[in-house]
Amino acid sequence: MNNVPIMAGLILTGILFMIGVTGLLIRRNLVFILMSIEIMLNAAGMAFIVAASKWMQPDGQVMFIFILAMAAAEVAVGLALILQIFHKFKTLDADKLNNMKG
Amino acid sequence: MLSLLWIIIALPLLGFLLLAVSGKKLSRAVVGTVGVGTIGLSAILTIIIGISFISGLSHTKVYVQTLWQWFYVEGFSPSIAFHLDSLSMTFIFVITFVGFLIHLYSAEFMIDDEGYSRFFAYMNLFIASMLILVLADNLLLLYLGWEGVGLCSYLLIGFWYKDPANGTAARKAFIVTRIGDTAMAIGLFYLVMKFNTLNISTILLSAQHLWPVGSTMAFTASILLLGGALGKSAQLPLQTWLPDAMAGPSPVSALIHAATMVTAGVYLIARTNVLFILSPPVQTIVAVIGTLTLLLAGFSALTQYDIKRVLAYSTISQIGYMFLALGVGAWSAAVFHFMIHAFFKALLFLGAGAVIISLHHEHNMFKMGGLRKEMPVTFYTFLIGSASLAALPLVTAGFYSKDEIIWYSWSSAGGNPWLWIGAIMGAFITAIYTFRMVFITFYGEVKMKPEKKLSNLILIPLIVLAVLSIISGFIQTPSTLGGVSIFSSFLTSTLPEVIENHFSEGLEILFQVITAVLAISGIFIAYLFYVKRRPSERSHSAAVNFLLSGWAFDKIYDIIFVKPVVWMAEIDRHDFIDYFYTFIAWLTGLGHVVLKQTQTGKLRWYAMGLVIGAILTISIVLLS
Numbered sequence: 129m130n131n132v133p134i135m136a137g138l139i140l141t142g143i144l145f146m147i148g149v150t151g152l153l154i155r156r157n158l159v160f161i162l163m164s165i166e167i168m169l170n171a172a173g174m175a176f177i178v179a180a181s182k183w184m185q186p187d188g189q190v191m192f193i194f195i196l197a198m199a200a201a202e203v204a205v206g207l208a209l210i211l212q213i214f215h216k217f218k219t220l221d222a223d224k225l226n227n228m229k230g
Numbered sequence: 231m232l233s234l235l236w237i238i239i240a241l242p243l244l245g246f247l248l249l250a251v252s253g254k255k256l257s258r259a260v261v262g263t264v265g266v267g268t269i270g271l272s273a274i275l276t277i278i279i280g281i282s283f284i285s286g287l288s289h290t291k292v293y294v295q296t297l298w299q300w301f302y303v304e305g306f307s308p309s310i311a312f313h314l315d316s317l318s319m320t321f322i323f324v325i326t327f328v329g330f331l332i333h334l335y336s337a338e339f340m341i342d343d344e345g346y347s348r349f350f351a352y353m354n355l356f357i358a359s360m361l362i363l364v365l366a367d368n369l370l371l372l373y374l375g376w377e378g379v380g381l382c383s384y385l386l387i388g389f390w391y392k393d394p395a396n397g398t399a400a401r402k403a404f405i406v407t408r409i410g411d412t413a414m415a416i417g418l419f420y421l422v423m424k425f426n427t428l429n430i431s432t433i434l435l436s437a438q439h440l441w442p443v444g445s446t447m448a449f450t451a452s453i454l455l456l457g458g459a460l461g462k463s464a465q466l467p468l469q470t471w472l473p474d475a476m477a478g479p480s481p482v483s484a485l486i487h488a489a490t491m492v493t494a495g496v497y498l499i500a501r502t503n504v505l506f507i508l509s510p511p512v513q514t515i516v517a518v519i520g521t522l523t524l525l526l527a528g529f530s531a532l533t534q535y536d537i538k539r540v541l542a543y544s545t546i547s548q549i550g551y552m553f554l555a556l557g558v559g560a561w562s563a564a565v566f567h568f569m570i571h572a573f574f575k576a577l578l579f580l581g582a583g584a585v586i587i588s589l590h591h592e593h594n595m596f597k598m599g600g601l602r603k604e605m606p607v608t609f610y611t612f613l614i615g616s617a618s619l620a621a622l623p624l625v626t627a628g629f630y631s632k633d634e635i636i637w638y639s640w641s642s643a644g645g646n647p648w649l650w651i652g653a654i655m656g657a658f659i660t661a662i663y664t665f666r667m668v669f670i671t672f673y674g675e676v677k678m679k680p681e682k683k684l685s686n687l688i689l690i691p692l693i694v695l696a697v698l699s700i701i702s703g704f705i706q707t708p709s710t711l712g713g714v715s716i717f718s719s720f721l722t723s724t725l726p727e728v729i730e731n732h733f734s735e736g737l738e739i740l741f742q743v744i745t746a747v748l749a750i751s752g753i754f755i756a757y758l759f760y761v762k763r764r765p766s767e768r769s770h771s772a773a774v775n776f777l778l779s780g781w782a783f784d785k786i787y788d789i790i791f792v793k794p795v796v797w798m799a800e801i802d803r804h805d806f807i808d809y810f811y812t813f814i815a816w817l818t819g820l821g822h823v824v825l826k827q828t829q830t831g832k833l834r835w836y837a838m839g840l841v842i843g844a845i846l847t848i849s850i851v852l853l854s
Contacts (some may be wrong), residue, residue, distance in 0.1 A: 134804055149841055150836050152841075153834055153838055153841065154834075155835060156834070161833070162836075215478070222833040223831070223832055223833075223834065225831075225833070226830060226832045227831055227832030228831045229829050229830050229831030229832075
C-alpha cells in the first residue's frame with residue numbers, strides 16, 4: 129500500500145476534479161450536472177484519503193465519511209429539486225431554465 | 231361691563247370651532263342658528279359695551295383688557311390684549327352689526343348649498359379675525375387678525391372650489407395681498423428694531439417724542455405700513471385682486487369685499503396716524519393714490535356688465551375716497567365714510583345677490599331688465615343704496631360722508647385743488663355708473679322672470695341696511711347744513727382733528743352745490759343713456775374693453791412680473807448644476823444596464839463564473 133507515490137494519488141484526484149468541473153460546464157442535463165458535482169466531491173474526498181495515508185493519520189478518512197454523508201444528503205435534496213423542476217417545466221435542460229434573469 | 235370685551239371675539243371663534251369640528255353632523259337649522267346666533271350675540275354685546283363705553287367716555291377714553299402674555303423673547307413680549315377706544319368701537323360696531331345682518335341673509339341665501347356648515351364656519355372665523363384685527367392692542371396681534379382675514383377671504387372666494395376659475399381668483403387675491411403684507415411685516419420688524427415693542431400706543435407715543443417731522447425713520451415705517459394697507463384695501467397698484475374676488479358667494483362679497491375686510495387698510499392708517507403725520511410725503515402719497523384709484527376704478531365701473539363687478543370697482547373707488555381723506559388728514563371723515571360705505575355697500579351687494587339668486591345665478595346686467603315691478607322690495611332698497619353711493623344730496627348718508635371728504639380734499643392742510651378736482655370727478659362718475667346699473671337692471675322690458683320668492687330672512691337685512699343708509703348720515707353734517715358733529719366728536723378722543731387751511735363758509739356752500747349738481751346730472755346722464763336710449767347689449771369698442779379689463783392692469787402685470795418669472799423657470803429647468811447630478815444618475819443607470827447583462831439566469835454561466843473566479847484566486851495565491 130505504501131509504495132504508491134503521493135504525487136500519483138494527487139494527480140489522480142486532480143484529473144477527477146477537472147473531469148467533474150468540465151462535466152459541470154459542458155453538460156446541459158441537470159442529472160448529469162448533479163453527477164459531475166458528485167465526481168468533484170469524490171475527488172476532494174480522495175485527496176483527503178491520500179493525504180491521510182501520507183501522514184499516517186485517521187483524520188482524512190473521518191473527513192471522507194463526512195463528505196459521503198454530506199454528498200448523500202445533497203443528492204437527495206438535489207434529486208428532489210430536479211423532480212420538481214421536471215414536473216413544472218417538462219425539461220431538464222439547464223439552459224432553458226433561465227427565467228431568473230435580470 | 232367693559233370687561234366682557236373678550237367675549238365679543240370669543241363667540242364667533244366658538245361658533246367657528248363648533249361648526250368646523252362637527253358641522254357635518256348637525257342639521258341645517260342648527261348650523262344656521264349657531265352661525266348666525268354667535269354673531270347676533272356678539273352684536274348685542276357690542277351694543278351693550280358701546281353704551282357703557284360712550285356713557286363712560288368722559289373719564290375713560292381707552293379701555294385695555296390684557297388676557298395673557300403671548301410669548302417672551304429677549305425682552306420682547308407681546309400680549310394678547312384688546313384695546314377699546316372710539317376708533318375700534320366704531321369698527322367693531324360695524325363689523326358685528328353689518329356682519330350679523332349679512333349672516334342672517336346668508337342663512338337663507340346659502341340654504342341649498344352643500345357646504346352650508348363650511349360656509350358659516352369660514353364666516354364666523356372671518357368675523358373673529360376681523361375683530362382681533364381692530365381690537366388688537368399691539369401690531370403683532372393686529373397682524374394675526376390681518377392674516378386671519380386674508381385666509382378667510384381666500385377660503386371664501388374659492389368657496390365654490392369645483393370651478394377652477396374660482397380657485398384661481400382665490401389664489402390671486404391671496405398672492406396679491408401677500409405682496410402688501412410682506413411690506414407690512416418688514417415694517418413691523420423695523421418698528422421692533424427701533425422701539426423693541428409692538429404695542430401701538432407705546433410706539434405712537436415714543437415716535438411723537440423721538441422722531442422729528444419728516445424724519446427718514448417715520449418715512450420708512452409709514453411707507454411700509456402703507457404697503458400693507460394698499461394690498462388689503464385694494465388700492466393702486468395692488469387693486470387687481472378685488473374684481474376677481476367676486477367669484478365668491480354674494481354675502482361674502484358684501485361682508486368681506488365691501489363692508490369690512492377691505493377697510494382694514496383704512497383702519498391701519500387711521501390707527502397709526504401719528505407715523506403718517508410725522509412723514510408728510512407719505513401722506514401726500516396716500517392722498518394721490520386714493521384720488522388716482524377712485525378715478526381709475528370709477529371709469530372701469532362705467533363699462534362693466536357683471537353686476538357684481540360694477541359693485542367691486544365702486545368699492546375700490548369708495549375706498550379710494552377713504553384713502554384721500556386719510557391722506558389730507560381728515561381722519562374722522564375717512565372713518566365716517568367707512569361706516570356709511572359699509573351700510574350701503576353691504577346693502578347693494580345683498581340686493582345684487584337677491585337679484586342674482588332670483589335669476590338662476592345670472593350676473594350679466596344686460597340679460598336682466600324690468601325687475602322694478604317683479605321685485606319691489608329689492609328694487610326700493612337697492613335704489614336707496616344706489617342713491618347713497620351716488621351721494622344724492624341731502625337725503626342720503628352717502629352725501630354727507632362723501633361731501634365731507636370732498637370738502638376737506640380742498641380745505642384741509644394737506645388738500646389741494648387737484649385732489650378736489652379728482653374727487654368731484656369721481657363723484658360725477660360714481661353717480662353715472664351707479665344709476666347705469668340701476669337702470670339697466672331694474673328698468674326697461676322684462677327679459678328674465680324671477681322665479682324664486684324671496685323670504686323675509688333676505689328682505690329684512692335689506693330693509694334695515696336701507697334705513698341705515700339714509701339716517702346714519704345725520705349724525706355728522708357739514709357746518710353749512712346744521713353742523714351736527716356727533717361722530718367726529720366721538721372720534722376726537724382717538725384721532726387728531728382735521729386742520730383746515732382755506733376755510734370759508736361761502737366756498738363750502740359753493741362746493742356743496744357743485745357736488746350736488748354733479749351727482750344729479752350724473753344720474754340724469756345715466757337716465758338719458760340707459761332708459762331713453764336703452765342699449766340692448768354692451769358695447770364692444772376697444773376703449774370699452776380696455777376699461778372693462780380694469781385699465782389692462784392684469785395684462786401689464788402679466789408682462790412685467792408673471793412672464794419673466796415663468797421664463798426664468800423655463801431656463802432654470804436647464805440648470806447646469808442640475809446637469810452634474812443628472813450625469814451621476816445617468817452613470818448609475820448605465821452601470822445597471824451593463825451589469826444586468828451578466829444575470830442571464832443560465833446555471834452553467836454562473837458555474838463558469840465560479841470556476842474562473844476560483845482559478846483566478848488560486849493563481850493569485852500561487853503566484854504571489
